[in-house]
Amino acid sequence: MNERAIPMDRMPLTDLTGWRGHLIALGVVAFAIIALFFADVRTMVSIWWHASTFGHCLFIPFLIAWLVQQRLPGLRQLAPVAWVPGLLWLAAGALAWLLGAAAGVAMVRHGALIVMLQGATIALLGPAVARALIFPLFYAFFMVPFGEEIVPPLQLVTARLAMLLLDLSGVPAHMEGIFITTPTGYFEVAEACSGAKFLIAMTAYGALVCNVCFKSWSRRAVFIAGALSLSVLANGVRAFATILVAHLTTVDAAVGFDHVVYGWVFFAIVMAIVMATAWPFFDRKPGDPWFDPRALQGAVRGSSHTGGVAGGALAMIVAAPLWLAATAATADPLPPVLTLPQVQGWTRTDARQAYPWTPRFDGADHFVIGRYQGAQGQVVDLAIAAYARQDEGRELVGFGQGAADPDSEWVWSSPARAPAYGRGEQITAPGPVVRHVVSFYGIGGGAPSGSKPAVKLATMKARLLGQDQRAVALLVSAEDAEGRPSDAAIAAFLNDLGDVRVLADRSVGIR
Structure with a gap:
């Protein structure tokens, strides 16, 4: 039988061998990732453009392209292969996105997109090419807005x-x-x-x-x-x-x-x-090779048909959002009205705040705030926010949520004293007016916690397993005044309030 070589420029587009075929397959998978998770891509780019802290991220894609261009002479000497083990890294990215979406952590979702794109590159170009591109692949993590x-x-x-x-x-x-x-x-x-x-x-x-x-x-x-x-x-x-x-x-x-x-x-x-x-x-000279192609190229175990690996990659990236949609819980109803509790030894008061304070909880289904005065003249504020379920933009903890509204004059100034299961913060307003705030968060009837990571983990578990997603935040706060320390007032109020978990559960209709 006579065989005849087909020139690269005349190779059918459906042929997935050689650099052209592997790059076509990679382009299809990369496009699918960007299209399927476009909301996260758009959010990430919006942060680059609007947040000065992450303005440098706008240059990272161009730097990655330059880094790859620098390695082109060596890359041309390598032969790409479809490598099944590379799908493990892509699967890790898909799982990370699922966990990040369930917990409502944008940084994890953004990082997962990078991992999925890295996994697609490794799986569809092979280990030799991946090792040659190891730094450009790693450098892609700097596109993720992190560090707040x-x-x-x-x-x-x-x-x-x-x-x-x-x-x-x-x-x-x-x-x-x-x-x-x-x-x-x-x-x-x-x-x-x-x-x-x-x-x-x-x-x-x-x-x-x-x-x-x-x-x-x-x-x-x-x-x-x-x-x-x-x-x-x-x-x-x-x-x-x-x-x-x-x-x-x-x-x-x-x-x-x-x-x-x-x-x-x-x-x-x-x-x-x-x-x-x-x-x-500096010990790297201009013109030094980035890698030795002969040392990287060799027999590859686990190589497979390019189309099959691309199909496996597409299945993995689709599975993550499908799982989240399939396990989404139907929100349990909240009480029609959320009321502030009666606290023994304390009465409601209309006494004016030294500087207006209202915590921020975007999208809360219920929100109430009131002032209490104790028998010894202490004044304490209690705020309660309740959610039937959390979604993007409706989160119990997150940037801008909580004691110090970034759109107000209140700013975080330092940690403050709090019970072991609460979160203490000192915030300050013009004057200066100093206020201490102790926050408690509860998810689905679980034990209240002041740890934001713990709240994210509890939220993730509830969303992944379709459990009760009702969530509540309780904030107890007092102004610092001469002769009336805020910490003492908060401690006295919490002592008379009793078990915080009971109030948290009642606020979302669990008890």
């Missing part, structure tokens, strides 16, 4: 660094949480001043430099540790300099100074310092 969790601790770190430098410079100052008071004025280390955006962007930039400029893992570790440490220290210096300028001149002059050094200009200066310091230690 580090904002509160970074606010405290920045405030403490500023206080240390103020003490060393002889400027009299007092710190209360993230607020610093000097003879000139009252300064807040706000979320935007925490340095989180610099630290997150520096992490992405540092990882890129480690791959492009270094071969030694020890040098990479020293570089990334130094870059991140300098980012935190430099932000503390910036906060100190702003307060010092205000002390020496005026607050208006300090604001003008901060606007000059703040933003990408400040980040560019820090990057320049980092690169100038690290330049003499």
Whole structure:
């Protein structure tokens, strides 16, 4: 029988062999992932565009394309294969998306999309190509908007660094949480001043430099540790300099100074310092190969037909949303009216708050708030929010939800005392008015908890298994006043209120 080779440019589009076939299969699976989870893709891109903390993510796809382009000469020497074990990574991504969707954690869903795309690449191009592209594949994780969790601790770190430098410079100052008071004025280390955006962007930039400029893992570790440490220290210096300028001149002059050094200009200066310091230690020369194709290419176990692997990939990505839809519980009804409880030894009062406070719970089916006065004159606020079930935008815990509404003048300032099963926070409003808040969350009649991760896990379990999804938040709060500490008032109220779980269950109609 005579055989005749078919040129690449005349190969039928249905042929799934060679680079063209494997790339077609990968394109189909990648398109299916993006289309099926487009709501998450759109949310992620919207965060890049609107949140300055994640503006650097807009450049990550272009950097990945550049990283792949740099590796093209070596990639052309490799032969792609369909590799069944690669589907395990894709399956892990599908499972992660399912768990993230059930728990209502956007960051997990966004990360799962990246894992699914990575898994599709590994499964449809094979282990040799995946190893050649290991850093571009890893770098795709920087497209995920993550890091909001580090904002509160970074606010405290920045405030403490500023206080240390103020003490060393002889400027009299007092710190209360993230607020610093000097003879000139009252300064807040706000979320935007925490340095989180610099630290997150520096992490992405540092990882890129480690791959492009270094071969030694020890040098990479020293570089990334130094870059991140300098980012935190430099932000503390910036906060100190702003307060010092205000002390020496005026607050208006300090604001003008901060606007000059703040933003990408400040980040560019820090990057320049980092690169100038690290330049003499670069050990990767321009033109050095990224990998050795001969060392990567070899016999592959578990290879299969490309179409079959692509079909398996499509089945896996469809299974995740189907499972969530199939196990969605019918919401149990809430009581038609939610009322505040009678608490022995306390009476309802219309006494005016020093500064208006209302916690935020978007989409709550019921929400009530009221003030109580104790026999010894203590005043406490109790707020209750109830949900028949949680969905996107209707979540018990999440960004902007809870004690400090980001659209109000109240800001988180530090942790506060709370029972072991509650969450304590100190929030501050102009004045300043200081308020302590203790929060309790309950899911489906379970034991109340102040842990947000525990609430997410309980929500995930309820949604995955079709269990009772009724959810409630109880917030007990008091203002700090001279001679009447908020912690004592909250403790007395909780003692007279009794078992918090009973009130939580009654609020959603379980008892």
